[in-house]
Amino acid sequence: MSCPHCLSTSTSKRKHRTSLGYRTFYCRDCGRRFNERTGSSFNDLQFPTDVVLLAVLWRWRYKLSFRGVNEMLLQRGFEFSYKTTRAWQFRIALSVGDRLRFKCHGSAGV
Numbered sequence: 001m002s003c004p005h006c007l008s009t010s011t012s013k014r015k016h017r018t019s020l021g022y023r024t025f026y027c028r029d030c031g032r033r034f035n036e037r038t039g040s041s042f043n044d045l046q047f048p049t050d051v052v053l054l055a056v057l058w059r060w061r062y063k064l065s066f067r068g069v070n071e072m073l074l075q076r077g078f079e080f081s082y083k084t085t086r087a088w089q090f091r092i093a094l095s096v097g098d099r100l101r102f103k104c105h106g107s108a109g110v
Contacts, residue, residue, distance in 0.1 A: 001025055001036070003027035003029065003030060003032065004034060004038050005027065005030055005032050005034070006029055006030040006032075008027055008028070008029040010027070010028045010029055011028065012028065013025055014026055014033070018035050020047075020048050021048075022035045022037055023035065023036055037049065042092075045088075051078050052088050054073070055069050055073060055085050055088060055089075056088055056089050056092055056093065058072065060093075065082075066082035066085045066086050066089075067082045069082075069085050070082045070084075070085055
């Protein structure tokens with residue numbers, strides 16, 4: 001994995017993991033420590049990336065309300081308010097939507 005700070009490829013994997021279970025790395029060039037989510041829009045979220053993406057994709061795909069998504073994830077053991085889901089959607093929607101549209105471009109009828 002390359003360093004998100006200096007873009008160097010001379011990084012080493014560390015034994016320590018974050019509280020959410022993400023691997024940590026050390027850059028030999030700039031001396032910084034980072035994890036798998038550093039430099040992404042998921043960096044400072046308190047929930048795993050899978051849960052955030054699942055909430056946003058359920059909201060889009062099934063036209064659920066914010067509270068509906070919240071109730072479905074509450075049954076799976078994740079407790080947060082509907083305002084959190086709304087903030088995730090507004091924050092992540094543009095980047096995820098652009099990536100999905102880019103992948104689907106030119107594949108109609110195949």
